[in-house]
């Protein structure tokens with residue numbers, strides 16, 4: 001786990017941009033950092049990836065494979081997009097042909113129309129942003145850090161970016177991104193932090209609207225069986241418990257729902273229903289998995 005402890009940052013003798021930042025980024029997390037212009041979002045991301053040193057405090061547990069998309073991507077003068085990706089892939093340990101193939105694949109997914117062979121400096125902001133994103137994904141990152149990644153991307157690439165984020169998290173990597181729009185945060189992140197006056201504050205766990213947020217589990221007593229009592233409220237991820245007739249209704253963070261279901265089945269409860277806020281099909285699949 002990547003951990004910032006009491007991180008403070010000031011440039012030269014200037015004001016403190018960050019103060020006493022404590023932040024954990026666990027594998028599989030998708031976290032947003034939200035703040036107004038100049039609040040220190042980019043500074044925090046640069047510290048997370050190791051490009052900038054904190055003035056005070058420490059960062060530990062940084063993984064070795066990091067993909068980083070800066071807020072401004074300045075391409076080298078003459079090199080083409082595909083040439084740049086091939087070069088970057090080789091630096092990251094791929095063979096030339098593998099790097100080129102991976103670069104091709106990523107640019108195709110991002111629908112970079114034209115410009116593959118054009119000098120990077122001639123690309124529009126949105127096209128350059130796609131190349132920046134592709135370079136961050138040349139090798140599957142353990143930590144993907146994206147500074148305002150949606151800015152400049154066309155609508156078709158928005159969905160692809162969301163897919164990339166999901167893919168990194170699904171493979172156990174962590175994703176941290178910044179944006180100043182709440183809607184983006186709520187759609188794409190599973191947890192978020194705000195920056196204001198140099199302070200970074202957790203806004204709690206998953207958002208109600210996020211694709212993988214909370215799950216409602218309804219447990220019943222099977223006919224002819226006496227279930228074993230469980231103190232549901234102390235189980236990890238359980239945020240609400242209620243009694244409804246003979247049923248127990250639990251609200252559980254998505255990442256803990258499998259464990260809670262397993263506990264229920266082991267204590268002879270029957271699962272009446274599982275409803276995810278959005279990703280309902282996979283929740284139902286989990287019930288089948290667990291019940292086997």
Ligand SMILES: Nc1ncnc2c1ncn2[C@@H]1O[C@H](COP(=O)(O)OP(=O)(O)OP(=O)(O)O)[C@@H](O)[C@H]1O
Nearest residue numbers: 011017035036037038039040041042043044071180
């Ligand atoms: N290399 C630097 N040298 C001096 N000051 C800097 C440097 N980088 C950032 N700053 C200052 O630190 C503060 C925070 O900047 P930062 O870029 O981290 O904010 P931000 O939240 O990402 O802003 P934006 O949303 O506009 O991109 C600003 O006042 C900025 O001027």
